[in-house]
Amino acid sequence: MLNADRTDPAVLRELIATELLAARERTALLTGAVEDAELVAQHSPLMSPLVWDLAHIGNQEELWLLRNVGGRDPMHPEIDPLYDAFEHPRSERPSLPLLPPDQARAYAHEVRGRVLDLLAATPLEGAPLLDAGFAFGMIAQHEQQHDETMLITHQLRTGPAVLDAPPPPAAEGVLGPEVLIPAGPFTMGTDAEPWSLDNERPAHRVDLPAFWLDTAPVSNAAYQAFIADGGYREPRWWTPAGWEHRMAADLTAPLFWTEQGGQWLRRRFGHLEPVPPNEPVLHVSWYEADAYARWAGRRLPTEAEWEKAARHDPATGRSRRFPWGDEPPGPEHANLGQRHLRPAPVGAYPQGESPYGARQLIGDVWEWTASDFTAYPGFRAWPYREYSEVFFGPEYKVLRGGSFAVAPVACRGTFRNWDYPIRRQIFSGFRTARDAEGAGEV
Ligand code: AVJ
Ligand code: FE
Numbered sequence: 454m455l456n457a458d459r460t461d462p463a464v465l466r467e468l469i470a471t472e473l474l475a476a477r478e479r480t481a482l483l484t485g486a487v488e489d490a491e492l493v494a495q496h497s498p499l500m501s502p503l504v505w506d507l508a509h510i511g512n513q514e515e516l517w518l519l520r521n522v523g524g525r526d527p528m529h530p531e532i533d534p535l536y537d538a539f540e541h542p543r544s545e546r547p548s549l550p551l552l553p554p555d556q557a558r559a560y561a562h563e564v565r566g567r568v569l570d571l572l573a574a575t576p577l578e579g580a581p582l583l584d585a586g587f588a589f590g591m592i593a594q595h596e597q598q599h600d601e602t603m604l605i606t607h608q609l610r611t612g613p614a615v616l617d618a619p620p621p622p623a624a625e626g627v628l629g630p631e632v633l634i635p636a637g638p639f640t641m642g643t644d645a646e647p648w649s650l651d652n653e654r655p656a657h658r659v660d661l662p663a664f665w666l667d668t669a670p671v672s673n674a675a676y677q678a679f680i681a682d683g684g685y686r687e688p689r690w691w692t693p694a695g696w697e698h699r700m701a702a703d704l705t706a707p708l709f710w711t712e713q714g715g716q717w718l719r720r721r722f723g724h725l726e727p728v729p730p731n732e733p734v735l736h737v738s739w740y741e742a743d744a745y746a747r748w749a750g751r752r753l754p755t756e757a758e759w760e761k762a763a764r765h766d767p768a769t770g771r772s773r774r775f776p777w778g779d780e781p782p783g784p785e786h787a788n789l790g791q792r793h794l795r796p797a798p799v800g801a802y803p804q805g806e807s808p809y810g811a812r813q814l815i816g817d818v819w820e821w822t823a824s825d826f827t828a829y830p831g832f833r834a835w836p837y838r839e840y841s842e843v844f845f846g847p848e849y850k851v852l853r854g855g856s857f858a859v860a861p862v863a864c865r866g867t868f869r870n871w872d873y874p875i876r877r878q879i880f881s882g883f884r885t886a887r888d889a890e891g892a893g894e895v
Contacts, residue, residue, distance in 0.1 A: 459585055459647060465577050469589040470569065472862050476596035477565065479791065479860070480510060483603040486615040489554045495547040497609040499878055504557050505536070505546045506599045506606075511561030512536040514568060514592050517836075522588050523571045528564070539839060568592075582836060590648030590862070591836070597860035604791060604858045605878055607722060608709070614723030621793035621857070624731065624800030628668045632810045633889055634758070636663040639765040640772040641757055642829050643867045652841035653867040655831045656772075659757045666754055666762050667884035669799040669812045670733035670820060671745065677717060677728070679745045680706055690748045695740030698875050708736040708877045722794055731798040733818045733882040739850045739874035742821040742883035754886035756824035756869070759853045763807055763814040764866040775866050776807035776814045782861045787816030790860050796882070797857075816859070818882030819852040819870060826851050826871035844871055856880035 457464045484492060484507050492504040501509075512533065519525040527533065534540050535549050552560060572589065582588040607616060638660040643649050645656070685705050688696045698704070706712070709720045710728060717728040737745075746752050754762070764772040773779055777786050786805040788797045796817040806812050814820075826841075826849040834842040849871040855864035858880050872879055 462577055465586050466572055469572060469586050469593070472590070472593035473565070473568070473596075475860065475862070476593050476600065477561075479600040480507065480561075480596060480603070483600060483607065483616075484554075484558075486607070487610075491610070492554045493547070493551070495544075496606050496611075497878065498544040499876075500602070500606045500609060501543045501546045502551070503603055503606055504554050505549075505551055506603050507554070508532070508552045508557040508560060509536040509538070510596045510599050511557070511564045513595055514561070515564045517582075517588050517592055518568045518571060519564065521836075522575060522582055523567075525567070529560070585647035587648060588836070591650070594648065594650070594860075594863040597863045600791070600860065601856070601858040601863075601880075604794075605880070609878055610723075612723060616722050616794060618792060618794040621788050621795060621797035622801050624798040625803045626800065628800050628812065629810075630668060631665045631887075632668050632762070634661070634664050634666060634762050634765075634809055635767070636661065639761045641760050641867075643772075646774065646865060646867060648862070649865070649867055650840060650869075651833065651835040652826075652828070652869050654833070654835075655829060657830055659761070661757060661761055663889035664754070664758055664886050665889050666758065666809075666811055666886045668810065670796075670818055670882045670884045671742075672730065672799045673717075673728045673732055673734050674730035675749075676707070676734040676737070676745060677730070679748050682748070684744060684748050687748075690744040691740065692743060695744055695874070698738075698740050699744075702875070704738075704741065707734060707741070710736075729798070731800075733796045733799055733813070735796060735818055735880060735882050736877045737821075737881060737883065738877040739821045739872075739881075741877070742881075743823075743874075746883070746885040749885055751885035751887045753821060753823040753883060756822040756851045756853065758886055759814070759820065759822050760866060762809055762811050763854070766808050768808065773866065775805075776811065777805050782815060782864065787813070787855075787864075788857045789816045789855060789864055791858050793857055795857060814854050815864060815866070816855055817857055818854075819856045819859075819880055820854045821881060821883040822851045822853055824851045825849065826869070848873060850874050852879075852881060 457468050459465045493502050495502050577586045638658050640656050641659045642656045643653050711718050719728045763776050782789055825847045828845050852870040
């Protein structure tokens with residue numbers, strides 16, 4: 454679908470409608486799985502009540518599509534400040550006079566009906582917001598991003614399981630521990646991806662020395678070896694800020710893990726289960742990932758290294774949309790879209806392999822990189838400064854590749870996510886790298 458002929462307006466309209474519908478089905482499932490009392494409750498100070506996400510989805514859709522694209526008047530201007538993410542921090546949102554669940558649903562539904570009418574009547578060209586249906590694509594991605602946020606809220610909730618999904622596919626083949634990425638330039642970022650967000654632009658050349666990268670994300674078994682070796686008790690593996698945080702927050706294992714009778718268990722969407730040794734480690738902070746890498750005699754890859762490993766095709770010299778090529782992600786390529794509510798074992802998805810032989814770069818777990826979230830050379834904020842620009846700087850670290858919770862429409866080789874280095878309620882894991890002295894010199 455994403456490779457459909459976007460130059461045909463009828464095809465593009467159908468693609469947009471399909472993506473908007475897919476997002477709404479996910480939103481309906483995540484907000485329909487619990488009672489209204491659970492929708493208005495705050496399950497963690499890190500998160501909004503689910504009913505806030507629901508009305509915020511509708512409000513952003515109204516703002517960008519009905520008002521900015523369609524020129525319509527605001528439907529309920531008095532509620533706008535409630536759903537402006539910059540007006541109220543998440544921890545305060547439960548005390549706001551939010552729309553109750555039935556009204557939030559009705560509002561989002563009403564906006565969507567009008568948006569589908571607008572889509573049928575609007576040319577998808579002739580203005581930057583309209584070209585290639587950008588504003589519609591941005592809104593489909595926005596809703597899916599909040600569907601990931603809502604899934605995080607579900608993971609933080611306590612109580613019996615309400616979400617279910619089949620298990621992901623098994624590992625295939627015997628993999629070496631790491632792959633070599635020879636020295637040389639590649640194209641980072643994009644000018645061509647029609648629904649790319651401002652921080653992915655523009656395309657630019659980056660020259661990198663050779664490096665080795667883990668073939669797959671670090672597993673729970675490997676991470677348990679770090680714990681068992683006293684990794685959380687040894688300041689020399691941690692940066693000073695990381696050690697300070699480790700002490701203050703009393704970190705001893707990934708979030709949602711507990712030890713019982715010498716065995717590690719984890720809580721996952723309401724199930725308490727043994728930690729599966731061969732799955733990528735999940736729910737670790739940047740500080741923990743960085744400490745693990747140092748303990749292993751390695752380091753986190755930079756964002757540029759990650760993207761070169763995921764996109765550069767040494768046969769043609771060009772960067773692809775995805776590790777496997779330019780085709781949109783199918784279920785054979787990557788664990789995306791909340792199809793499975795857990796990462797697949799390390800070594801799954803042979804069809805998603807990159808030309809260098811790295812696996813699971815897309816899907817499964819967001820991968821922490823060594824890099825701060827900064828603007829690419831030539832960056833231009835678009836269509837609003839609050840999407841990316843206000844977050845640029847050293848406080849945020851970049852994550853790449855998407856997790857099992859990310860929808861294909863909001864995932865690609867250029868996509869950049871960011872968060873504070875202490876955060877671990879997100880679906881975060883990592884892989885490690887090391888310098889390759891002298892390898893691959895031209
Ligand atoms: C890109 C995931 C950091 O959730 O704060 C949602 C996405 N931006 N609404 C976030 C987003 C506006 C954003 N992240
Ligand atoms: Fe938002």
